[in-house]
Amino acid sequence: MWDIGVDVVEVQRFRALDYGENTEFYNRVFTPREIEYCLSFKNPAQHFAATYAGKESVYKAINSRIDIELHRIEIVRDRNAPKVNLMMEDCGGPEKTDSPPQIKVSLSHTSSYAVAFALAVFEDPEQARSIK
Amino acid sequence: MWDIGVDVVEVQRFRALDYGENTEFYNRVFTPREIEYCLSFKNPAQHFAATYAGKESVYKAINSRIDIELHRIEIVRDRNAPKVNLMMEDCGGPEKTDSPPQIKVSLSHTSSYAVAFALAVFEDPEQARSIK
Amino acid sequence: MWDIGVDVVEVQRFRALDYGENTEFYNRVFTPREIEYCLSFKNPAQHFAATYAGKESVYKAINSRIDIELHRIEIVRDRNAPKVNLMMEDCGGPEKTDSPPQIKVSLSHTSSYAVAFALAVFEDPEQARSIK
Numbered sequence: 001m002w003d004i005g006v007d008v009v010e011v012q013r014f015r016a017l018d019y020g021e022n023t024e025f026y027n028r029v030f031t032p033r034e035i036e037y038c039l040s041f042k043n044p045a046q047h048f049a050a051t052y053a054g055k056e057s058v059y060k061a062i063n064s065r066i067d068i069e070l071h072r073i074e075i076v077r078d079r080n081a082p083k084v085n086l087m088m089e090d091c092g093g094p095e096k097t098d099s100p101p102q103i104k105v106s107l108s109h110t111s112s113y114a115v116a117f118a119l120a121v122f123e124d125p126e127q128a129r130s131i132k
Numbered sequence: 133m134w135d136i137g138v139d140v141v142e143v144q145r146f147r148a149l150d151y152g153e154n155t156e157f158y159n160r161v162f163t164p165r166e167i168e169y170c171l172s173f174k175n176p177a178q179h180f181a182a183t184y185a186g187k188e189s190v191y192k193a194i195n196s197r198i199d200i201e202l203h204r205i206e207i208v209r210d211r212n213a214p215k216v217n218l219m220m221e222d223c224g225g226p227e228k229t230d231s232p233p234q235i236k237v238s239l240s241h242t243s244s245y246a247v248a249f250a251l252a253v254f255e256d257p258e259q260a261r262s263i264k
Numbered sequence: 265m266w267d268i269g270v271d272v273v274e275v276q277r278f279r280a281l282d283y284g285e286n287t288e289f290y291n292r293v294f295t296p297r298e299i300e301y302c303l304s305f306k307n308p309a310q311h312f313a314a315t316y317a318g319k320e321s322v323y324k325a326i327n328s329r330i331d332i333e334l335h336r337i338e339i340v341r342d343r344n345a346p347k348v349n350l351m352m353e354d355c356g357g358p359e360k361t362d363s364p365p366q367i368k369v370s371l372s373h374t375s376s377y378a379v380a381f382a383l384a385v386f387e388d389p390e391q392a393r394s395i396k
Contacts, residue, residue: 136369
């Protein structure tokens with residue numbers, strides 16, 4: 001079983017939300033590591049927009065199987081390619097999360113728009129058994 | 133065998149085509165269910181654009197295998213996640229359509245752009261047999 | 265093993281780079297076939313932008329496995345659907361490239377933006393053996 005997610009975000013939405021004046025919003029949506037990463041750039045809004053689009057695209061790709069909030073989907077920058085980190089302590093039951101999905105996300109942005117795409121592949125234990 | 137499709141559409145294209153004055157165009161491209169869904173919003177153009185992008189992305193993902201017209205690819209909203217409904221009565225021969233593909237589509241839009249992505253997986257009967 | 269890549273490009277970036285005055289740039293980034301294809305249109309910038317986005321999206325989808333430069337990733341137009349041609353003579357070692365990945369790319373553009381998406385599937389020889 002697999003699923004996909006796409007998200008497009010206007011950079012302007014984040015440009016209009018200064019971090020210093022909207023810290024509470026940022027803390028509710030982003031993880032400390034994401035915030036630190038985005039603020040390390042001269043134009044954080046583009047990176048907040050891309051990170052947000054990444055989170056949303058992953059959410060769309062997994063939410064039929066995993067009940068998780070946006071701030072528990074972390075987009076981690078590993079050199080160039082972004083990685084997805086699901087902080088799943090209390091999301092869904094074991095029947096949902098015992099074999100975590102393989103998730104890839106890709107991000108891109110211009111000065112005006114950020115686009116993200118995610119693909120999640122859930123290993124079906126039933127089928128895996130019938131193949132081996 | 134699998135294939136993908138992406139489509140980006142300017143919302144303005146649909147904003148410029150008022151439904152009341154262009155009903156024929158809409159009926160040629162969209163299904164009654166799609167039209168009803170999009171018109172249920174205050175800003176139908178964004179939803180027509182997203183639906184159109186969805187149809188186009190699915191078309192691109194399947195047209196190497198299935199010969200189908202755009203108005204036969206229906207994007208159905210099932211709570212949040214869109215579903216794809218292929219109305220295939222007379223499309224392609226049985227050799228093409230006897231095992232319908234698994235298709236996922238994801239949509240996203242801003243007030244200016246709609247983006248859609250589709251992934252189609254065609255089960256290869258030959259290979260399926262060799263695995264089981 | 266599989267991976268994805270998305271890329272969004274402003275058409276304006278290419279509109280501002282006239283081919284005649286920036287031939288060296290175009291030759292460094294695009295293949296002769298790509299340049300010929302894009303210049304065959306009245307508005308080459310849109311096609312250069314879509315081709316560039318396609319190359320970037322493929323690069324993102326394969327670069328964890330294949331060490332390749334952008335001008336060696338060729339987007340070939342085959343009637344409607346674009347095909348990917350990796351010119352891999354001297355990229356990576358045999359351990360990386362002995363089973364070339366299956367790659368699909370899809371392109372879309374408006375007059376302002378080009379979006380591309382790529383999906384690459386690397387055949388894992390180990391797993392392939394265990395299934396057959």
